[in-house]
Amino acid sequence: MDYESYYYIMPDGTTKQISPFTGTEVWAVPGRSSKPTSSNHTLPPQKITMKEKEDYCSFCETRLFETPPEKARLVKQGNGFSKIEYLQSDKYFDTVPEFRRVPNLFEIVTLDYWRKNYGYKLNKEQLQWRDNYLSNSVGLRHITDIISFKLSRMGRSLDEIKKIPLEEKLQMADSFFGGSHDIIIAHRHFLPNAEFDNQLISSGDMTTESHYQYMLFTIESMVHIFNMNRYARYISIFQNWLSPAGASVDHLHKQLVALDEWGSSMTEQTKMVRQDPNIFNEYGPNFAGHHNLVFAENEHAIAFVGIGHRYPTIEIFSKSQASRPQEHTQEEIRGMSNLVHAVHAAAGSHISCNEEWYYTPIDSIYKMPWRILIKWRINVPAGFEGGTSIYINPMTPVEIRDRLVPTLYKLRDEGKIEISRLAEECKLQPNPLKYYLK
Numbered sequence: 372m373d374y375e376s377y378y379y380i381m382p383d384g385t386t387k388q389i390s391p392f393t394g395t396e397v398w399a400v401p402g403r404s405s406k407p408t409s410s411n412h413t414l415p416p417q418k419i420t421m422k423e424k425e426d427y428c429s430f431c432e433t434r435l436f437e438t439p440p441e442k443a444r445l446v447k448q449g450n451g452f453s454k455i456e457y458l459q460s461d462k463y464f465d466t467v468p469e470f471r472r473v474p475n476l477f478e479i480v481t482l483d484y485w486r487k488n489y490g491y492k493l494n495k496e497q498l499q500w501r502d503n504y505l506s507n508s509v510g511l512r513h514i515t516d517i518i519s520f521k522l523s524r525m526g527r528s529l530d531e532i533k534k535i536p537l538e539e540k541l542q543m544a545d546s547f548f549g550g551s552h553d554i555i556i557a558h559r560h561f562l563p564n565a566e567f568d569n570q571l572i573s574s575g576d577m578t579t580e581s582h583y584q585y586m587l588f589t590i591e592s593m594v595h596i597f598n599m600n601r602y603a604r605y606i607s608i609f610q611n612w613l614s615p616a617g618a619s620v621d622h623l624h625k626q627l628v629a630l631d632e633w634g635s636s637m638t639e640q641t642k643m644v645r646q647d648p649n650i651f652n653e654y655g656p657n658f659a660g661h662h663n664l665v666f667a668e669n670e671h672a673i674a675f676v677g678i679g680h681r682y683p684t685i686e687i688f689s690k691s692q693a694s695r696p697q698e699h700t701q702e703e704i705r706g707m708s709n710l711v712h713a714v715h716a717a718a719g720s721h722i723s724c725n726e727e728w729y730y731t732p733i734d735s736i737y738k739m740p741w742r743i744l745i746k747w748r749i750n751v752p753a754g755f756e757g758g759t760s761i762y763i764n765p766m767t768p769v770e771i772r773d774r775l776v777p778t779l780y781k782l783r784d785e786g787k788i789e790i791s792r793l794a795e796e797c798k799l800q801p802n803p804l805k806y807y808l809k
């Protein structure tokens with residue numbers, strides 16, 4: 372392969388990169404990485420009062436009525452977890468949810484989009500849930516309150532909201548019962564014994580088991596959305612961590628948004644995989660291996676530093692023959708989860724990041740591997756980028772690797788992450804991804 376045109380380290384250390392998948396041109400200039408990477412906080416951390424039951428934001432455990440009605444929750448049961456679906460509102464506080472799935476109050480792709488463009492209708496399961504929920508006085512109150520809150524956020528005055536008939540408010544609530552944009556909310560807001568408001572719980576602070584459950588619950592939610600919305604062709608899954616990454620709430624959560632198309636980057640990548648079915652091996656782990664950018668591996672997944680990204684980016688690929696998350700075995704999902712968890716843990720909770728999932732769309736006959744990209748939002752593209760279309764990434768791929776590896780060894784020694792092979796222990800076998808096999 373002609374790798375040099377995509378990744379070239381100049382004598383002064385400047386690393387010029389072009390993403391083989393998107394064509395994005397990126398330079399990493401030595402010295403810029405000395406800009407701060409450990410914190411996005413400009414304000415000094417504020418002291419917090421720790422409470423037994425957290426109530427710091429609308430996603431906290433005492434404020435369950437500040438999100439739209441819950442679709443599902445995962446609770447601890449014995450040594451395992453069990454799922455409760457469509458819980459009645461008066462039972463919200465009977466169990467402690469480790470993770471909750473709730474509709475997004477402000478959908479990106481709205482219920483009306485599906486209704487008006489496709490003739491989407493709420494199905495029997497959704498209508499039954501809605502009727503059950505509204506037949507309970509606590510549920511009815513919850514729905515009218517949250518619709519009023521939504522209207523106020525949309526700029527309507529209290530007087531105006533009062534005048535809207537109940538019937539109309541309940542119709543608005545259909546987007547909760549039939550929408551296709553969900554949020555997965557983690558239990559805790561702050562670390563146990565936190566003293567300051569920057570001691571938030573991030574993905575990396577979870578145990579490996581909790582992180583696996585978080586991922587599994589997300590995949591099950593994805594399957595559920597596909598089952599409810601027969602017009603969905605792809606579900607975008609992502610996690611925005613802290614405000615520089617676009618998070619409006621500091622409380623850990625993921626989002627799932629159903630789409631009626633794949634988006635242009637997935638469409639382009641499908642064209643590439645049609646021309647060369649092995650492209651994800653060649654420009655993924657094979658490429659990264661030759662440049663010593665592979666830094667972690669287990670039986671089911673492999674992690675390396677990505678090239679040609681605007682932000683420092685780590686890519687975690689599933690090695691499975693399956694090409695969609697929901698087609699993976701539990702062991703394979705755990706393999707992915709362990710690497711994603713380890714990368715978050717090694718970065719630390721103060722680094723703002725996006726976690727983005729990619730996989731083969733349900734209606735694609737060309738297979739692409741399931742992969743998760745973690746992008747550190749530590750830089751803001753500015754005028755230079757706009758004028759030249761050359762993006763300046765503050766860290767070279769080698770610097771990103773070297774920032775992670777020592778911490779990964781330390782965390783593994785402490786038993787906080789599960790990784791079978793780190794850095795030089797990685798095998799670098801060619802074509803480790805098996806998605807191309809029928």
Ligand SMILES: [Zn+2]
Nearest residue numbers: 428431560622
């Ligand atoms: Zn919270």
